[in-house]
Structure formats: structure tokens, C-alpha cells
Amino acid sequence: MSFSWTPHRFAGGALALDVANSVVLRHDATRQIDRFAIRDQMRDFPRAAGEFCAERALFGDIAPVAAEHEAGFIALREAIDLYFRQRILNGGGDQLLARLLDATARTLREASPGSVAAATAHSVLRLIAMPDPERMKICGNCGWLFIDRSKNRSRAWCDMTVCGNRAKANRHYRRKKEETP
Numbered sequence: 001m002s003f004s005w006t007p008h009r010f011a012g013g014a015l016a017l018d019v020a021n022s023v024v025l026r027h028d029a030t031r032q033i034d035r036f037a038i039r040d041q042m043r044d045f046p047r048a049a050g051e052f053c054a055e056r057a058l059f060g061d062i063a064p065v066a067a068e069h070e071a072g073f074i075a076l077r078e079a080i081d082l083y084f085r086q087r088i089l090n091g092g093g094d095q096l097l098a099r100l101l102d103a104t105a106r107t108l109r110e111a112s113p114g115s116v117a118a119a120t121a122h123s124v125l126r127l128i129a130m131p132d133p134e135r136m137k138i139c140g141n142c143g144w145l146f147i148d149r150s151k152n153r154s155r156a157w158c159d160m161t162v163c164g165n166r167a168k169a170n171r172h173y174r175r176k177k178e179e180t181p
Contacts, residue, residue, distance in 0.1 A: 001026075005041075005044055005045060008159050008161070010049065011144065011158040012144060013054045013146050013149060014053075014055075014123050014147060015120050015124065016047065016080050016123035016126075017123075017127070017144075019076075019077050019120050020077055020144075021144040022036050025142065026143055036077070045064070046062040046063060048126055049119075061114070062113045063112060063116065065116055066112060069112075069117055072107055072111070073111070075103050076106075076107050076117065076121065079102075081110075082096055084127065085134060087133065087136070087137055088137060089138075101128075104125065106123045108121045135148045137156075139157050140156045140157060141158075142163050144158040147157075147159040
């Protein structure tokens, strides 16, 4: 199966969320795909992030994760997803925040300063301090995390051109099917 990092893959609005979203269909264990399980995709991620990520101006060119830091980077990714997903659903919790802060601190101590891991850790800190945490949402179609920057805070999908269109097409299909005798 062919794969490339496209703008849609960076619909989260923050590097930390884009990293968490590297697991596709996280909520469906039978169809789940971990894009970082393939080393080449993990190595290509920083270049694409520099091109497509909403925070690209903050970190400039970033280097891939060094092989010896990959496990820590994956642990950071999982802590990001767990904490922010729970914060959206039911306000998070001190234990999950402590786990995220521990993974973030470990990454900042161990990762190279110009690496995607270090940039992700800084992105986490910005998200924790985000002034409008209610703007962080979960896509109603794919389950990715994203920041709703719409004026009226009504965005329901990570990317209107992909998930929004799929959801609308699915709704239209169901409506037409119900109308058919």
C-alpha cells in the first residue's frame, strides 16, 4: 500500500496532535494503522511536518528522531493521545497529566534539540497552556484530535475535504436508502 505525508495528515493544528494522529483509526483495533511502525514513514514525517504542520513557523527545519530515541518518542505520542483525548471527553486527570509531563520532560532531556521529538515536546507544553482548551476536539469521522479555530467553534471534522465530505456522503447515502421502498 502506497503512503505519503499529505496536508490532510497534518489537520490537527499542532505538531503534538499531528504526532498523536499518526495512528490512523486508533479507535478500531481491527483496522488501526500505526504510520510510525514503518521506520521510513517516521523518518519522512519531520520533512512533511516542516511543509504542512500548522506550527511549522515555530520550529523550522527539524531532524528525524534518532534510532535510540524512537521508543521514547512513541511513548510521548501515546501520552499525548491519552491525555488530550481524555481531557476532551471528560476533563483529563492529574494522573494522565503527570504521565504526559513525565514523557515530555524525558524527551526534552534525551532528544536532540533540533529533532521532531524535541519540537513535539514543546508543542505539548503549548497545548497544555492553551487559553481555550474547549477548542480541542475529536473528529466525528476518523477520531483524530484537532484544534477548532473556526470563528463560531462549530468545526466537527479534522478536515472538511476528507472527513467532512465522507460524513456528508454517508449521511446522504443513508437518507436515500431509507427513502427507497
